[in-house]
Amino acid sequence: MATSVLAPMVGKILKVEKKAGERVEEDDVVVVMEAMKMEIPVVAPTGGTIKVIKVSPGQAVEAEQELAVIE
């Protein structure tokens, strides 16, 4: 079953910590975003394999935008 990693708020992507195909545990940091001049680590809601990363550093994102998909 696929699970989306969603942006928790409006902001900008600073770093992408995982690659497609990589295994992640629940609570592993997938993406680091910046909001209100602060770094916010966005974690995997569940364990699995990253199917796709949908953002890249520097990209602006909306709240609830899909950042990655975990299978």
Add this chain to the structure above:
Amino acid sequence: MESALFSGLQGLFLGIANLSLGQVIMILVGSALLYLGIKKGYEPLLLVPIGFGAILVNIPLAEMMEKDGFLRFFYDTGVLTEVFPLLIFIGIGAMTDFQPLLENPKIILLGAAGQFGIFLTLLLALAVGFDKLDAVAVAIIGACDGPTAIYVSSKFAPHLLGAISVAAYSYMSLVPLIQPPIMRLLTTDRERKIVMGLVRQPVSKTTKILFPIVVTIFASILAPKGAPLIGTVMLGNLMKESGVVDRLKSASENEIANIVTLLLGLCIGATMEADRFLRAQTLLILGLGFVAISLDTAVGVLFGKLMCFLTGGKINPLIGAAGISAFPMSARVVQVEGQKYNKKNYLLMHAMSANAGGQIGSVIAAAVMLSVLQGMGIIGG
């Protein structure tokens, strides 16, 4: 000829001969503020002019704060008249986005709760023997809002301005150290882990424009003594939200704010003359300021717990800590603390709402205090 030369050379040593131990200490204090601002990056925009002002005013025989002195001029025209802090408030209003608050209006209650420490500290300051007006100025450090503290002390206790400003700005930069232990002490593990969902309440442009106007009218009628404070913040915000006076908004948050910050910082430093600053009272003010900010945090978190209970566990009480003004520092502290206990917890935007509420709350708390004091006949009408 020789004796004239000798007398002239002697003049060069007059400064050293007149240098007191207190002045040496205050020059070191000024240097320490410069170090903190330049090397450590703590509020450099303020600490650099404050530290330098403190050094200048403690140079013997320079008479910077005497009649016609260079610093005295700015102090009399900008601080005693309260014009400097009010001009800063216009800039703050122009920089503040109240959207997070308007998206989630019930959170403003946390901004109100975060101000209770001010009133508790007022009682404490009176209990330890501060004069009524001095106690008000000391208590307002709990607003965790530098310009508000400067405004109130320049109005009622200008002799304490240096100590109060230094306390207010020091504690604001120490918020990330002061708040977390209190937040942990007053919440359970389960409460800290509460995840708050996204707030998605659209806010129209009309609402954003009406907000500063309505707040000004109602809050000023309720607390007329605070009208200059509320009015200036809201004027700045109206300029930002209306979008029709970009030049004025830009000047308020840049040129005007920068010039006034420089002059205000110098003036605050200028109040730090050795014989005025090196007193037990200064330590007491630093101590009470710490108490004020700690109490604000505690009451904010406790109120957050109450809201958590009333909403059936939908509100994470940690966001109550952002009800103090220190914007946006305390909101960031809440985000960091929340994510420590639950990595899937993103409290930043909720904390920002409480923080924006705290900003309005601190200004209104000061306004209410001034009007209550007027009502009690302690200050003039």
